[in-house]
Amino acid sequence: MSRANVELGVGVFVLAGIACLVYLAVHLGKMEVFGSGYRLTADFHNISGLKTGAAVEMAGVEVGRVERIQVTPSHQARVVLRLNPEVRLSDDTIASIRTKGIIGDKFVKLSPGSSEKTITPGGKIRDTEPAVEWEELLSKFLHGKV
Numbered sequence: 014m015s016r017a018n019v020e021l022g023v024g025v026f027v028l029a030g031i032a033c034l035v036y037l038a039v040h041l042g043k044m045e046v047f048g049s050g051y052r053l054t055a056d057f058h059n060i061s062g063l064k065t066g067a068a069v070e071m072a073g074v075e076v077g078r079v080e081r082i083q084v085t086p087s088h089q090a091r092v093v094l095r096l097n098p099e100v101r102l103s104d105d106t107i108a109s110i111r112t113k114g115i116i117g118d119k120f121v122k123l124s125p126g127s128s129e130k131t132i133t134p135g136g137k138i139r140d141t142e143p144a145v146e147w148e149e150l151l152s153k154f155l156h157g158k159v
Contacts, residue, residue, distance in 0.1 A: 050077060050095045051134035055108040055121070059143035060090040063110055063119040069094050071123040076100045079121060094121060094138075102138070103128040109142035119144060 060082065069077035077096035085091045092108075105126030112119055123138075132138065 050097050052080065053094045053096060053102070053132060053134070053136055053138055055092050055094065055138040055141050056085060056087075056089045057092060057108075057110065057141050057143050058089060059146070060092060060110055061119070061144040061146055062112075063090075063092065063121070063144065067118065068120040069096065069123060070120055071100065071125065076123070092121065102132045104130040104132050105140065106132065106138055107140040107142060108138045110144035112145075 063079065063082065065079055065082055067079040068075050069079065077094050077100065079092055080095040081093040083091050083093075094108075096102075102123065103126045105128040107124040107126070109122045109124065110119055111122045
């Protein structure tokens with residue numbers, strides 16, 4: 014086998030390996046390559062432990078991801094959500110920070126309301142519930158302040 018054939022074989026093998034890694038990163042990491050969907054924002058007093066990339070769920074079904082987290086001038090946490098295009102929320106939807114299991118990952122739970130009006134893409138979810146601080150709750154319970 015000539016040197017050129019060996020180099021060609023190695024090159025094809027390396028490219029195939031890179032393609033497999035990209036495929037795994039996109040599908041297992043649930044990355045959105047083309048950014049489908051639309052954005053909504055929600056302001057919380059406390060998001061304790063919520064991270065960028067966390068799931069957004071409605072009725073137990075994942076309908077989006079947390080795209081960005083930032084602090085507002087009024088010292089609240091602004092969470093930017095990217096939702097699937099087919100999901101439409103009423104303007105009285107409640108966004109709350111929840112935990113999967115007792116010590117699991119944080120996620121945003123959406124509880125749709127009954128209003129006929131919907132939140133337009135780029136809009137804001139007005140009603141929010143902050144994350145429950147288990148340490149603070151346990152401390153209050155142990156010290157009889159619950």
